[in-house]
Amino acid sequence: MLETRGLCKNFGALEVAREVNFRLELGARHALIGPNGAGKTTFVNLLTGVLAPSRGSILLEGEDVTALAQAKRVKRGIARTFQINQLFRGLTVQENVCIAVSERLGVGGAMLRSAGQRADVLAEAARLIEMLKLGNDTGRRIIELPYGRQRLVEIAIALGLSPRVLLLDEPAAGIPSAETHILLDAIATLPKDIAVLIIAHDMDRVFRFAERITVLVSGAVFAEGTPQEIAANREVRAVYLGSALDA
Amino acid sequence: MSPAPDALQRRHRFQWWELLPWATGLAMFFAFPNYLSFGTQLLVTILFALSLDLVLGYAGIVTLGHAAFFCVGAYTVGILAQQLGWNEPLSGLVAAGLAAGIVGLISGFVLLRTHGLTLLMVTLCTMTLLEQAANMGHAWTGGFDGMPGLSFTMILGLFPFDVLYFKSQYLYSLSVLALGFVVVRTLVYSSFGQSLTGIRENLLRMHAVGAPVRGRLIVAYGISAALAGVAGGLFTQVTGYVNLAVLGLERAAGVMIILILGGHGRLYGAFVGAVAYLVLEHLLAKAYPTAWQLGLGLTLVAVALFARGGLIGLFEKLRGAR
Structure with a gap:
């Protein structure tokens, strides 16, 4: 459905996305996690066309959309929410x-x-x-x-x-816990052919929602797998999950 | 105060109080026959302010160069009348609107790549360039002296321009303003107008919903320029002259002050602001002939600090507090 190949983004000498190869399958419930500053929001900005990549390509259903403007990508079915409300x-x-x-x-x-x-x-x-x-x-x-x-x-x-691809950047941030079920219910009722990529810090929510998880560290894909595989990955635990899972 | 839940569905419907400005305009015609020249100038100013409101108030394009389009319209009518002998008023206004609209679309295509302070400066520069062009094109524009003594044929072949009492000019201007108002009102309540408001409110989000932001802004700029051109053309027709004064910074800044006073992005802000500005100017000039602009400046500071929505915004706030 949505794929990136060798996606890179530099701001001068700073590399914020490094050779990111990523696939979001049709109807996926996919989570993107990583420590603060890992480049998660930058990655969403690259997917949606807010930022132009330095190298690499973005494909939507096999078609290269790397050069398409943001508005045209929206028309092709890529929608997003923002980490900080943009209303x-x-x-x-x-x-x-x-x-x-x-x-x-x-x-x-x-x-x-x-x-x-x-x-x-x-x-x-x-x-x-x-x-x-x-x-x-x-x-x-x-x-x-x-x-x-x-x-x-x-x-x-x-x-x-x-949207056919929905990118949710920290959607539950700021929603009182008593109301998060409204959000989760809304996501649960989405048609199965919509691919959803969620960025979240709440590991409990990520592991309940996602069928697949990608861990991003320093702008590069560190690990990818099912929630069970990610939870069992000792390196991921060391880099990121340790305290969250142990708690 | 929050709007009613169905406010969006109802807001395009005409309200009874919307008749008030037009009833007042007609009443002025009968009540103050000796002030119709002033009244005509007021109507032209309102139309010009209304055109600016479309881009400034609704689309959030901050420009100081809107007088350029007023000038294009004014000179189009003047050149047509003096150089080509085209003196028919209605078609003259159409030509003025078209010429200014085309200039607006072309300049918008270039200028709207910038925004904020940069846009403010480049629009101001554009106006200055146009002023110099009008000054240098003496053979067509009359240069510094402009084109005095222009005459026009009867309106619709029925009503002659009344150079002494401005009766025809007044009603003609009121009709053109009403037409311009209907255009602006229709636009701002349409989906297009809603998207312009969206652009003003949050550019990033408008891009993220897939709106062709730049295209919309250029179109709005072009329409607004066309309306300003009609106002300029009307000015030339009702006064019978055009000169470089139509391009002065005073006109460009004055129309912005009118919107700030009345309330930008509020449809009737142009009406209230124009009346308030001219009344204020009159009273201050009477009280302090040498320093009346100081009073105007202080009033503007007060409006900026305490009534950001202008007089209409203040009225809305007071109504909401009740």
Whole structure:
């Protein structure tokens, strides 16, 4: 589905991605873990086109998308959430989700009809808002919402793009533990043909969610395998997991 | 105060109070027949401010060079009338809008690669370059003296331009403003307008939802330029002259001050701001003839500190606090 071959990214002498060979299979539930500064978010930025790689290639369903702009990759089905919320803070929850849905349906540039008359956009936005239990916040501006609720809007926007590949960068960060089930339920109900890559620090959540895990250290793939294989890998434990699993 | 949950579905519908500016405009025609020249200038200024609001208030493009498009429209009408004998007013306005729109699209393609302070500077430079070009193209533009004494045929073949009392000019300007307003209102409530607001609010997120951000900004810039061009063309028609003053920094900064005073990104901010600006200018100039701009500056500082949404924003805040 999504593949990288020898992906490298340098900022001057600093190598933040080193020969990353990675495969995200159709319908995968894949986790990307690693210590702080391992290059996880940089990797997502490379996949989505926010950053251009120094070397290597990115393939989506066998087609080279390395040179494609971010917007065009979104149209091909790659959507993401951000580690730190990137929302339209002065707009309502409904407007936030509608903007994403409008772009997906190709009506984002329509000038003659009011956004409030787009029944298809409004219905899809309402479905996603309900799915993420944001119904009571539909008309509230983002700045009026607690951070945890804002995280859910971030997910709703990504889902509004109907992605085939969904990249979730620390999706549960900032969501109160009592509400994380909303997020997990939403992910669990995603169609099986959507490939999901999740970056998370909560090992318990990673091991429950992921069918496959890639460990990134210093910008390079350190290990990859099933959760059981990663948990049993002594080097991974030494580098990263030790304290988390022992606890 | 939060909007109602169904605010998005309802906001494009006309509200009763939206008739107020137009009713006031018509009332002015009957109540102050001796001030219609001033009123006409006010209407042209509102149209110009409305065009800037589309890019500044909705798309978040901070520009100081919008007067360039006003100038293109003004000179298009002037050159057509004086050099080519094309004096029909409505088609003149269409030509002004088209010329300014094309200049807007081309300049937007280049200028909108930058943003923030850089954009502010390059738009200002563009305006200065255009001013020099207009000055040097004496044979076509009249150079520093401009083109005085322009005359135009009757509006729709029925209403002659009234050089003494501005009656026709006033109603003509009010009609053009109403048309321009409908265009802007339709745009800002459309999905296109919503995406412009998205770009203003969070550029990174707009890229991440797959929006062709640059293309949208260029289109918005072009439409806004066309409207500014219509305002410029209207200015030339109603005054019967055009000169380099249409390109002054005072006009460029003045229209921005109007939006800051009235409230940018609020549709009616241009109306409220233009009236507030001109009233303020009048009162301050009367009280302190040599230092009235100081008062204007202090008012702007106060608005920037305490009423970021301008007068309309202040009104909304007070209404929300009740």
